[in-house]
Amino acid sequence: MSAPSGLVIDIVDLPHAVGATKDVRLRVPAPPGLGTAVIGTPEGSPVAVDATLTVLEDGVLVRATADLHVHGECVRCLQDLDEDRTVRLEELYHLPHGAAAKEDEEDQDVLLLGETTLDLEPALRDALVGDLPFRPLCRPDCRGLCPRCGERLDDLPPGHHHQDRDPRWSVLASLLAQTPQDDADSQGRA
Structure with missing residues (x-):
């Protein structure tokens, strides 16, 4: 008791x-x-x-x-x-x-x-x-946390973003990274 x-x-x-x-x-x-x-x-x-x-x-x-x-x-x-x-x-x-x-x-x-x-x-x-509020907020327009870095979006500069690419696109990204010379060499072998 x-x-x-x-x-x-x-x-x-x-x-x-x-x-x-x-x-x-x-x-x-x-x-x-x-x-x-x-x-x-x-x-x-x-x-x-x-x-x-x-x-x-x-x-x-x-x-x-x-x-x-x-x-x-x-x-x-x-x-x-x-x-x-x-x-x-x-x-x-x-x-x-x-x-x-x-x-x-x-x-x-x-x-x-x-x-x-x-x-x-x-x-x-x-x-x-x-x-009490059911979902308490610091401000009604609070933007929350960045899903990538976890920082408060209100504390980050405008336009904050991350350059991380989805790993599923890595093969296509490697094709984009080839130079025009690489393309000419691959056509010359064909």
Whole structure:
């Protein structure tokens, strides 16, 4: 069993009256896997969460913003991408006894309240992944890498190209390399 993340909120002091609220501020290191394979928040980088918990009849509504750093790489040229982001989330955490009916109704994952805690990590993960680009680019017009030398095309001079010939044409290339004298000699032998 893994250790709980710093995104677990104690709700023991949250009043049970509908409409009651609790404001929460968290400053924690990012848990592992917060993002996708291409782009996400590095594990251990700072995450600042400001949340308001509101008691509803069937659970607790969480409205929050999270300020975090995102790191990835351009899918075309592999250049590092770094930016700070603010992610907004609004999720309903259901009471455990009413969640089974909801899960069957909507056929989706339902966030549950613990007996004395509420874990923001799954909601933050869902909000961040939905906010991240599927194919991150350093620029929309990034030209990528040269297929021959592997250098970034944006860093190379205009008209960059390679003179390499396809080896399948080497016999024909040798015919082109013959001088007119070679042609005369070959005709004289005929």
